[in-house]
Amino acid sequence: MTASDPVAARADDVWKVYGSGEAEVIALRGVSVTFQRGVFTAIMGPSGSGKSTLMHCLAGLDSVTRGEVRIGETTVTGLGDAGLTRLRRDKVGFIFQQFNLLPTLSAKENILLPLAIAGRKPDDAWFDTVIRTVGLQDRLEHRPAQLSGGQQQRVACARALVARPEVIFADEPTGNLDSRSGADVLGFLRDSVRQHGQTIVMVTHDPVAASYADRVIFLADGAVVDELHDPSPDMVLDRMKKLDAPAEVER
Amino acid sequence: MLLLALRTFRDRWPVFVGAIVTVCLGVALVQSSLLTLVSAATAKVPPGLSAAEARATGDGYAAAITLLGMTLGLAFFVAIFVVSSTFAFTVAQRRRDLALLRMTGAGRGQVRTLLVGEALLLGIIGSALGIALGLPVMRLQGTMLTTFELAPPGFTGEWRSWIVYVSAGTGIGVAVLGVLTASRRASRVRPLEALRDLGGAARVMTASRWVIGLIFLAGSIALLILVPAVGGEAALPLSINATFTLVTAFALFAPLVVPVVAAPFGALFRGRLGVLAHANLRNGVRRSASTAAPIMVLVAFVVGMAGMTGTMSEAGRLETVRDLRADLVLDTPGSALDRVVGAPGVTAVSEEAPVSFDIAETGDPDGLEWESTSGIAVDPAAYAVTHRVAPTAGDVADLRGATIALTPSAASGFRVGDLVPVRLAGGPASLRVVALLPDTLVGPAALLPADLMPDGPRRYVVRTSDPAAAGAALAGVGQVSTTAQFIAEANSEQQKISTNIMVALLGMAMVYTVIAMINAVVIAASDRRAEFAAARVTGLTRGQVVAAALAESLAVVAIGVLLGAVSAIGTIFGMASAVRDMVGVGVVTVPWSMIGAVVVLATVVVGLTSVLTSLSATRTPAIRLVAARD
Ligand SMILES: Nc1ncnc2c1ncn2[C@@H]1O[C@H](COP(=O)(O)OP(=O)(O)OP(=O)(O)O)[C@@H](O)[C@H]1O
Ligand SMILES: [Mg+2]
Numbered sequence: 001m002t003a004s005d006p007v008a009a010r011a012d013d014v015w016k017v018y019g020s021g022e023a024e025v026i027a028l029r030g031v032s033v034t035f036q037r038g039v040f041t042a043i044m045g046p047s048g049s050g051k052s053t054l055m056h057c058l059a060g061l062d063s064v065t066r067g068e069v070r071i072g073e074t075t076v077t078g079l080g081d082a083g084l085t086r087l088r089r090d091k092v093g094f095i096f097q098q099f100n101l102l103p104t105l106s107a108k109e110n111i112l113l114p115l116a117i118a119g120r121k122p123d124d125a126w127f128d129t130v131i132r133t134v135g136l137q138d139r140l141e142h143r144p145a146q147l148s149g150g151q152q153q154r155v156a157c158a159r160a161l162v163a164r165p166e167v168i169f170a171d172e173p174t175g176n177l178d179s180r181s182g183a184d185v186l187g188f189l190r191d192s193v194r195q196h197g198q199t200i201v202m203v204t205h206d207p208v209a210a211s212y213a214d215r216v217i218f219l220a221d222g223a224v225v226d227e228l229h230d231p232s233p234d235m236v237l238d239r240m241k242k243l244d245a246p247a248e249v250e251r
Numbered sequence: 252m253l254l255l256a257l258r259t260f261r262d263r264w265p266v267f268v269g270a271i272v273t274v275c276l277g278v279a280l281v282q283s284s285l286l287t288l289v290s291a292a293t294a295k296v297p298p299g300l301s302a303a304e305a306r307a308t309g310d311g312y313a314a315a316i317t318l319l320g321m322t323l324g325l326a327f328f329v330a331i332f333v334v335s336s337t338f339a340f341t342v343a344q345r346r347r348d349l350a351l352l353r354m355t356g357a358g359r360g361q362v363r364t365l366l367v368g369e370a371l372l373l374g375i376i377g378s379a380l381g382i383a384l385g386l387p388v389m390r391l392q393g394t395m396l397t398t399f400e401l402a403p404p405g406f407t408g409e410w411r412s413w414i415v416y417v418s419a420g421t422g423i424g425v426a427v428l429g430v431l432t433a434s435r436r437a438s439r440v441r442p443l444e445a446l447r448d449l450g451g452a453a454r455v456m457t458a459s460r461w462v463i464g465l466i467f468l469a470g471s472i473a474l475l476i477l478v479p480a481v482g483g484e485a486a487l488p489l490s491i492n493a494t495f496t497l498v499t500a501f502a503l504f505a506p507l508v509v510p511v512v513a514a515p516f517g518a519l520f521r522g523r524l525g526v527l528a529h530a531n532l533r534n535g536v537r538r539s540a541s542t543a544a545p546i547m548v549l550v551a552f553v554v555g556m557a558g559m560t561g562t563m564s565e566a567g568r569l570e571t572v573r574d575l576r577a578d579l580v581l582d583t584p585g586s587a588l589d590r591v592v593g594a595p596g597v598t599a600v601s602e603e604a605p606v607s608f609d610i611a612e613t614g615d616p617d618g619l620e621w622e623s624t625s626g627i628a629v630d631p632a633a634y635a636v637t638h639r640v641a642p643t644a645g646d647v648a649d650l651r652g653a654t655i656a657l658t659p660s661a662a663s664g665f666r667v668g669d670l671v672p673v674r675l676a677g678g679p680a681s682l683r684v685v686a687l688l689p690d691t692l693v694g695p696a697a698l699l700p701a702d703l704m705p706d707g708p709r710r711y712v713v714r715t716s717d718p719a720a721a722g723a724a725l726a727g728v729g730q731v732s733t734t735a736q737f738i739a740e741a742n743s744e745q746q747k748i749s750t751n752i753m754v755a756l757l758g759m760a761m762v763y764t765v766i767a768m769i770n771a772v773v774i775a776a777s778d779r780r781a782e783f784a785a786a787r788v789t790g791l792t793r794g795q796v797v798a799a800a801l802a803e804s805l806a807v808v809a810i811g812v813l814l815g816a817v818s819a820i821g822t823i824f825g826m827a828s829a830v831r832d833m834v835g836v837g838v839v840t841v842p843w844s845m846i847g848a849v850v851v852l853a854t855v856v857v858g859l860t861s862v863l864t865s866l867s868a869t870r871t872p873a874i875r876l877v878a879a880r881d
Contacts (some may be wrong), residue, residue: 061354063441081359088442089356096446100351104263114355159355171446 094159097144150181274377277330335429378422464503551817583729596717626697643685
């Protein structure tokens, strides 16, 4: 990666088809989208519009049917298992709605897991910064079951941030949280973008959550249909209503 | 990664304790059988015994060695089977965790290293405990053998220091082997599976599972075809081998059977519970198959052995019924021919004296291999009147002087007119074959002429026109019984021996499978707290959740019993056709009472364990668990 390259991730005419014959579902139909480095992007759209699918394809968790995906300078499409493993280890981080922590490890161990797997030494100063940002100083030795949902999600955020990946993909990270915890999580996701130049792509249903982002992409029926910059919740809500309306009429 | 392994240990201890228990017991069983076998093989006949006693002791050891060889084979098989299915299961259970590891950047190699490392650790701990446990188990095995008179009195297994390496190698090797294929599969887990269930359970029947299953099935069929061909003493061990391969084949195919059995269960338990139990069975194919595995082994071996020995002893009884043409049988400590002949109504008497001797398997005088044989010395004319005699070659009437009539179980490869080298106390060094007799289950293996009759116990087989009077007259001479009584006694004696052999052979291995059953249920339940909690949150009472789990486990018992019984019946039929080829008696004994006993045992053990574990898994209020998911 070169600092001059402003693109952290991009999808080029990406199609994703699940199943075949009767059971065929076209989840993505020719999605082309670019994610700039150091930008917080939200992806919105009705349920089933292909948000999660797009994210999985971007992150190399799922293969694309047609088109090409790149993360930084790496062409994800066509990578073998070893290449994808390296990609996940070195270039991307994940935060999911289900917090996806290893139940057997403490918060601290969960946070350091990606580094341990990669055999990298944690940068102590950065670790402290991350922990302070997410406010987990006195919860490090607890295990996931002993933490609240919001705390667990903060652990997941810290885990993604501490490895300083090229891109962090977050799928409805606040979907399970109350507005207060959600605001906390969103706050430091935004801070990590503003202060540390982290790139984040976040799927969300919540207009308020989307308003934390620098840019919102709207997906409907597997295609990008709209885009907003520096959104406010009202603007987002407005666009969402427009998106939902035609669908309602069709039904 | 090491830390992860240790932490996983801490948290999933029921699973790992289960795995350690299976390794430990498996090692103890194998070690004890091996030490006992080696001790029997190297046992010296104590000096100062009479020739006959020394021969009896030597024969006792020879029989014990055969039995222990089978026990060892069985111990090995059951240990490998139980340990590998347990380990494969523990890996399958952690699919989600492993997917998450892959998501955070772990490579396939790292996942595999983690799992193999774990297996290594479990293998070491299990082996260490197993080596210690092996000592009391060996003592128990020795006691069992002498109590059942399957080994000479005073026999005990002895400790050898080299066994430590064998046991450690076995335990660690079996654990690692067991996890190897599972880890290969686990390393293929897709990271996305941490997020969604991609229906991994549906693909339990992989191509390699099919291929290996079919190979084992084909091998079993080949063995079962071979059983009648080899016949004789090799039939039983070969049938047991066929049981090994059949059980393995059916274990591999178990996932196919799960839905088949699940369907009627769904119909049986209608309503919400039935639906739930049915869905759980279908989705937990791997879990169901793993829990069914030890049940299958138990049923296959217990029912198979009972059926095989039952078939043999029933065939033996029918053989005697067919061949014995007399009214009374009299056993005396010494010769009493005159008194027997003088008894009322006697028309024919065959005097028979047991003779133990060695016979050379090969005619080659340099490399003689002596085989201990027991025959009887008879007067051929009287014998032919009181017994059905149907030689396949030669004529029994020629039994005079230094001659012998042979069955294939005494020695094969000789023809009429050949000289057979023998070691016979006070007799010639070789005997000329005058007749070849058909194979027999009840003996004798050879007939010798009256000239070679030693002093000592006699049996008189008597035909008389007045059995009651003759019986009364002979009662003072020795132990007299009517033919019917004699056959019944011999049969019940044979059955007692069969039962003893079965207990000695299978006892420990079967205790092992019962523990493995409990183990499998506990391991399976340890993973299901969240699932149970979800069921309760959706409105099931605790009792209903426990009932659904019970229904599910009963279906699993049904699967295990079904597959085990099919394997057993395969081997029983193999044995029956071997018996028919040997002695021309067609009979199949299905041990219904044994099947019933095993079914009850498995149902009670699995059902009880299932209820207890699901009760304990639902002890925590459901909502706490749902909230703490992940
Ligand atoms: N593994 C799969 N097999 C078949 N179809 C799938 C699979 N995964 C997703 N789909 C289908 O693809 C479409 C897009 O799914 P996706 O999960 O991307 O939606 P989404 O926008 O994330 O919805 P939500 O907001 O509800 O999470 C849906 O119609 C879904 O049913
Ligand atoms: Mg989604």
